[in-house]
Amino acid sequence: MNEAQKNTTEVASSSKMLTTMVGIGVICALLIVLSFQGTLPRIEKLKAEALEKAIFNVIPGMVTKKTFRLEGNHFKEVTGKVKDAQLVHAGYDKDGKLVGVAVEASGMGFADVLRILYGYDPIKQAVVGFYVLESKETPGLGDKIEKDPAFLANFEALDAALSEDKNTLKNTVVTVKHGTKKNAWEVDGITGATISSRAIGNIMGSSTTQMVPLLYKNKDFFEEKPNQ
Amino acid sequence: MNIETKNRANDGFWANLASSPSTDEFLKGLWRENPVFVQVLGMCPTLAVTNTAQNGLAMGLATTFVLLMSNILISSLRNVIPKQVRIASYLLIIATFVTMVDYLIQAISVELYKALGAFISLIVVNCVILGRAEAFASKNSVWKSSLDGLGMGSGFILGLLCLGSVRELLGNGSFFGIPVFADSFQEWVIMILPPGGFFTLALWLLIFNARKQRKLAS
Numbered sequence: 001m002n003e004a005q006k007n008t009t010e011v012a013s014s015s016k017m018l019t020t021m022v023g024i025g026v027i028c029a030l031l032i033v034l035s036f037q038g039t040l041p042r043i044e045k046l047k048a049e050a051l052e053k054a055i056f057n058v059i060p061g062m063v064t065k066k067t068f069r070l071e072g073n074h075f076k077e078v079t080g081k082v083k084d085a086q087l088v089h090a091g092y093d094k095d096g097k098l099v100g101v102a103v104e105a106s107g108m109g110f111a112d113v114l115r116i117l118y119g120y121d122p123i124k125q126a127v128v129g130f131y132v133l134e135s136k137e138t139p140g141l142g143d144k145i146e147k148d149p150a151f152l153a154n155f156e157a158l159d160a161a162l163s164e165d166k167n168t169l170k171n172t173v174v175t176v177k178h179g180t181k182k183n184a185w186e187v188d189g190i191t192g193a194t195i196s197s198r199a200i201g202n203i204m205g206s207s208t209t210q211m212v213p214l215l216y217k218n219k220d221f222f223e224e225k226p227n228q
Numbered sequence: 229m230n231i232e233t234k235n236r237a238n239d240g241f242w243a244n245l246a247s248s249p250s251t252d253e254f255l256k257g258l259w260r261e262n263p264v265f266v267q268v269l270g271m272c273p274t275l276a277v278t279n280t281a282q283n284g285l286a287m288g289l290a291t292t293f294v295l296l297m298s299n300i301l302i303s304s305l306r307n308v309i310p311k312q313v314r315i316a317s318y319l320l321i322i323a324t325f326v327t328m329v330d331y332l333i334q335a336i337s338v339e340l341y342k343a344l345g346a347f348i349s350l351i352v353v354n355c356v357i358l359g360r361a362e363a364f365a366s367k368n369s370v371w372k373s374s375l376d377g378l379g380m381g382s383g384f385i386l387g388l389l390c391l392g393s394v395r396e397l398l399g400n401g402s403f404f405g406i407p408v409f410a411d412s413f414q415e416w417v418i419m420i421l422p423p424g425g426f427f428t429l430a431l432w433l434l435i436f437n438a439r440k441q442r443k444l445a446s
Contacts, residue, residue: 012310020309024317028324035328039335050338134342139279140399140420 051117051133055089058119058129059100062091068222075218088215090222091119098223100128101215105207110195112136114145116203120160120212122219126184127173127208130155130200142196151190151197159184160208162216173208175201253372257379263356264387265436270356274388275425277347281404284392285385286340290333290348292381294325295357299377303365318361319352326351356384387432394428395419 055065068075070086078087089102101122106115114137119129132146145151163170171185175198181188187204189197215222263269273291278284298321302309309317330348334341341348351357360380365373396402399419401409418424 012312017310017313021313021317021320024305024309024320028320031324032327035331039331042335043331046335046338138421140417 054117054131054133055091055102057131058102058117059091059121060119060128061093061099063094064092064096065102066090066092066222070214073214073217075214075221086211088211098122098219101222102129103207103211103215104133105203105211106134107199107203107206109135109199110137110142114196114199114203116200118155118204118207120208120215122216124157125159125161125216127155127158127160127204137193137196142193144190144193145196145200148190148193151188154181154187157184158187158204160212161185162213166216167213169209169212173201173205250371250375253375254379254382257376257381257383258386259383261380262383262387262436263380264384264390265432267356267359268433269359270354270384271429272350273347273354274391275422275429277344278388278391278395278425278428279420280343280396280400281389281392282340283343284388286333286344287347288381288385288388290329290344291351291354291356291384292378293329294322294351294354295360295381295384296374296377297325298322298357299360299365299373300370302361303368303370303373306366309366314366315358315362318358318366322357322361323352356380390432391425391428394431395424399424 052065056062067078067087067089069078070088075088078085087104090098091100091102093099099121100119102117102119104115104117106113108114113134114132115134117131117133118127120126121128130152135143135146137143137145158173159171160173161170162168171183173185173187175187175189176182178189178191187197187201189201257263261267264274270291273287277287298318301321302318305317326349329351333344333348360376364376368376393403396404397408398416399421401407401413401415416424419428
């Protein structure tokens with residue numbers, strides 16, 4: 001009779017099983033809490049750095065930034081960490097003049113939720129920058145939305161002009177089939193990343209429809225802020 | 229003492245090292261019982277995250293850490309854990325170390341975490357780890373179990389690197405992110421997609437098995 005067989009024939013008491021499991025559970029919980037607490041400051045720092053880098057990426061020419069949260073129809077300045085709120089980041093050049101506003105938006109992609117950041121310039125009334133914050137799109141195909149230079153060129157001057165009454169967009173941003181882009185508000189899609197590039201168009205479309213009129217109305221508010 | 233005796237002494241040292249039980253325990257996982265090429269275990273991460281050499285290496289290192297730590301803890305608790313609840317206990321221990329690795333990778337680099345994403349938490353169900361816990365760590369001393377964990381982990385890294393470098397080279401034209409070919413090189417995009425993983429694995433298994441057959445025949 002070998003070791004394993006001998007052991008299976010002995011039945012351990014329930015209390016012993018329970019104490020062992022609870023004991024291991026306590027050790028494991030302790031280890032997890034320790035590593036969570038130990039890595040938390042660094043993880044938050046890295047995430048904030050990544051967002052910061054992305055913001056400077058989507059607003060050309062900005063030097064300083066301020067973060068605001070959307071409350072109803074108005075924006076309120078925030079500092080430090082804020083969770084679960086629509087945030088916008090206003091960027092200023094070295095003279096404190098507003099050069100653009102970075103907006104976070106998200107929506108369903110091909111594989112999972114896509115989180116993007118785009119820069120809106122209220123003077124040009126156009127989207128001037130784009131960055132993918134979070135994506136699990138297929139490597140080699142769907143992830144072209146992050147890397148394809150031709151696709152990213154769409155967002156260097158994507159028209160987001162407002163209609164006469166300044167309450168709605170003149171044209172909604174939309175993705176069109178690759179090679180058929182005719183108007184400044186259209187996004188030229190990617191062959192082989194149809195769903196992903198269309199998803200970006202949709203996210204941009206719904207976010208700009210909601211945010212751009214609000215941003216435009218509040219542009220003087222953003223402008224005043226740094227002088228106070 | 230002339231050079232010849234010195235050489236012989238050296239030979240003796242290497243021969244001793246190679247045949248010592250500790251080295252053998254380590255080499256077993258790295259080569260003779262390689263988890264990827266010989267045992268063909270843990271295929272999910274092997275196929276899924278080896279689209280670049282860097283991802284393969286990072287996944288291999290994460291798995292090795294979990295393998296080593298869980299082997300040590302399970303082996304030191306082997307006389308305490310009742311047989312009836314051993315699998316539950318092993319999973320609890322393995323899941324703990326996976327969670328720790330998850331936090332560690334997030335703390336190392338956002339980019340790396342983006343690339344490995346969901347696959348980190350799937351280390352819990354990597355059968356290499358539960359397999360070593362059940363087959364080895366629960367029956368052997370802490371020292372032997374840690375050697376076994378390190379060996380198997382190194383073998384897993386080797387396997388993932390072999391797949392990752394071939395796939396990145398052909399599918400992306402680079403090695404560890406450094407472009408290797410001229411711009412005129414047309415990437416084989418299929419190599420970094422899931423089918424490429426199967427092709428590359430088949431190729432490596434072919435090479436390994438052909439080598440083994442030839443060795444057996446001679």
